[in-house]
Amino acid sequence: MANHNELGDYLRARRSQVDPTAVGLPGGGTRRVSGLRREELASLVGVSVDYHTRLEQGRERHPSSHVLDALARVLKLGPDAQRYMRAIAAPKPASRASAGNPTPIASHLLKLVGDWSMNPTVILDRRYNIVAANQLGEALFSNPANVRNIVELLFLEPAGRELFVQWDAVARSSVAALRSAAAYMPDDAELNEIVGTLSIGSPTFSALWAQAEVREKTSGSLVLMRPEVGKLQLEYTTLQPNGADDVLMKVYRAASGTETEERLLMLGSLTADGPGAASHTDSVPAGQRGPQAQRQGARHPGCVSACLPALGVRSVESRNREVTTSKKRNNDLLHPTTSQPLA
Structure with a gap:
């Protein structure tokens, strides 16, 4: 789970789960990959193919809130998935629990x-x-x-x-x-x-x-x-x-x-x-x-x-x-x- 490109891995996994017809793209034909192609997701989100490629490859580390909102909309992410995507896009310092110091139970x-x-x-x-x-x-x-x-x-x-x-x-x-x-x-x-x-x-x-x-x-x-x-x-x-x-x-x-x-x-x-x-x-x-x-x-x-x-x-x-x-x-x-x- 912890890796150098967690956001990129997540975006690739989630676009593979999206039915193209569910986001207004034509169905049918032969597709080499399941779900959305990289260029299709970039177009729907409103960013360049180059920018989205850099996101998935881990060469772009700081997507804006606007871009994350658009990704959540196109990928049809629920509230929990959106929270997760934002967390891996902008990791915060380790909490008390993740540092090995669990909060004592009252x-x-x-x-x-x-x-x-x-x-x-x-x-x-x-x-x-x-x-x-x-x-x-x-x-x-x-x-x-x-x-x-x-x-x-x-x-x-x-x-x-x-x-x-x-x-x-x-x-x-x-x-x-x-x-x-x-x-x-x-x-x-x-x-x-x-x-x-x-x-x-x-x-x-x-x-x-x-x-x-x-x-x-x-x-x-x-x-x-x-x-x-x-x-x-x-x-x-x-x-x-x-x-x-x-x-x-x-x-x-x-x-x-x-x-x-x-x-x-x-x-x-x-x-x-x-x-x-x-x-x-x-x-x-x-x-x-x-x-x-x-x-x-x-x-x-x-x-x-x-x-x-x-x-x-x-x-x-x-x-x-x-x-x-x-x-x-x-x-x-x-x-x-x-x-x-x-x-």
Whole structure:
């Protein structure tokens, strides 16, 4: 994701997705490239072909706001995609979060989340690492490999295929949401590593990433299959805690009087306060995470833990350990023991 010409790569990817007839150009005929030709986009935007060529090649680094507005109009970019394009066109200094200093989650927020016994809730950083969750939130996304990044769970773990019932739709929307993080966290090293790991481990992720869709997940529905209780049909809303633009809070709910509501009650009782409950799991040591490393090795012989550092990509296991450390600190507040009072 981080490269010397991110804007140029993005413009090429997005013009390949535009139907020429949708912007008033004649259809039919033989086209050597999908979408718009470079000269067609330049004409529609109102710039010279030479200028647009320099933009795509990275030789022009400072497009005006007027040019960016025109590009957004022709490429039919939504608000999230426009925010992303402007962020990569004029990168700002690294934020506190992208510099490796995540904003601390307020203790009162963690306590509030812990009190929502019928609403599974997870707090994510913008890389989609779970950094805190209440009991039901932990239960929803628990998995045998203890993967703490939802996108990695989706694409790299067999459990992800089983968990997300509408896998194709969730996969597409998750890739678009992960890319949108760059608008808030330019040149974030860990985000780059996550994208690198996913690109190596999943051809499907790599293909979706190349389409350069950008869309945040603000609300919607999600269907999960939990082996303990069966299918859960949920709605979710994404909230932004004040003063913490590097974390997101996703709150899930079941419609009143439905089977899902009953199943959530059952899931809560099955995972409450017992040994091995999802809210208290520790990171799985390297070598004990299951078949993911073997799958990556099959696609890239000799390139599991050995080749990732050479690409500047840490292993999923090393990031899981870091995320789990942060998550355990938050769980001290979400799930206090009798020897650790709330106040």
